[in-house]
Amino acid sequence: MSDESPKAPSLTSVSLEDPHLQPYAKHPGRAEALAAAAMVIGFLGFIGFGITYWLSDQTQWEAATLGGGMLALGAGVIAWGKYLMAQGPFVEERHEFHSTEAERDAMTAAIVERGGMVVQRRKVLGGLFALGSTAMGVVIAFPLIRSLGPKPATSRQATNTDTSLFATNWKKNSQLVTADGRIVKVADLGVGGVLTVFPKGYEGSSPDQTILIRLAQIGPNDPPFQLESPGRTDWGVQGYVAYSKMCTHLGCPVGLYQKLTQQLVCPCHQSIFNVASGCVPEFGPAPRPLPQLPLKVDAFGNLQSQSGYQQAVGPGFWERP
Numbered sequence: 001m002s003d004e005s006p007k008a009p010s011l012t013s014v015s016l017e018d019p020h021l022q023p024y025a026k027h028p029g030r031a032e033a034l035a036a037a038a039m040v041i042g043f044l045g046f047i048g049f050g051i052t053y054w055l056s057d058q059t060q061w062e063a064a065t066l067g068g069g070m071l072a073l074g075a076g077v078i079a080w081g082k083y084l085m086a087q088g089p090f091v092e093e094r095h096e097f098h099s100t101e102a103e104r105d106a107m108t109a110a111i112v113e114r115g116g117m118v119v120q121r122r123k124v125l126g127g128l129f130a131l132g133s134t135a136m137g138v139v140i141a142f143p144l145i146r147s148l149g150p151k152p153a154t155s156r157q158a159t160n161t162d163t164s165l166f167a168t169n170w171k172k173n174s175q176l177v178t179a180d181g182r183i184v185k186v187a188d189l190g191v192g193g194v195l196t197v198f199p200k201g202y203e204g205s206s207p208d209q210t211i212l213i214r215l216a217q218i219g220p221n222d223p224p225f226q227l228e229s230p231g232r233t234d235w236g237v238q239g240y241v242a243y244s245k246m247c248t249h250l251g252c253p254v255g256l257y258q259k260l261t262q263q264l265v266c267p268c269h270q271s272i273f274n275v276a277s278g279c280v281p282e283f284g285p286a287p288r289p290l291p292q293l294p295l296k297v298d299a300f301g302n303l304q305s306q307s308g309y310q311q312a313v314g315p316g317f318w319e320r321p
Helices: 029-056 061-083 103-123 123-146
Strands: 196-197 210-214 240-244 256-258 262-267 272-274 280-283 294-295 304-305
Touching: 029 061, 029 123, 061 123, 240 294
Parallel strands: none
Antiparallel strands: 196 210, 210 240, 256 262, 262 272, 272 280, 294 304
């Protein structure tokens, strides 16, 4: 610095009383409370979305909680920036001078400190913003994690369908019911009739969906309808047979029944299964028969299962190289 150049005034640390740090709001306390309330509502919205997504499939509530959380958190940040941050621009008249390296470093430090002071002044808002942002990031990851599907169990003996790809909720004496919970009776279907059924208490469950077919009008004292191998005749009852509705190709619902040929057709890739011979695939990409569900009739004429499925339902993923 030359001797003719005037010396720059020394730079001191910034303080909260600095006019440049005064908020725009006339009542900062109220503005801070409003921003904090909005961020809290946003945090609760994200938590609500996580709970709703994890426990149910109510898309309306998922949209309301996630959208409300993002809207409230954004409103809180906007209120913080608009009413509680220093408002500019500010012009400070000064004469031209040439600074030394030390003076430039001091100026840089003062600017950095001044910017950080505004954030330090509102520690509660900063913490709430961090909390809401963290909650948002966690719950947004839920759809990604859930889309990976169920976690396979370590053995085929597992019975919890939430952790196993080998088991269903069909068990011994499970009551056959429709999707709306109506109990299925032996007199409900005529020859050629079909019905999608579930075990009682698990209506609408995809792994448990089963197609019930009546192949013949047979009474309780008549000889059973004979199924060709690998079908099990003793698993039918009074002309009824039941098979898993999940195609063994890619899991599509096999719901198209041709009465004259006694065939089930998958609408996705046209796999055809012969119902009278244990639902073996006769055409299409399905690699194995549809699993058969053992049936019986109780004393009241209600259809029940003798046991659960004896093999895994759905695509044969374990058979792939």
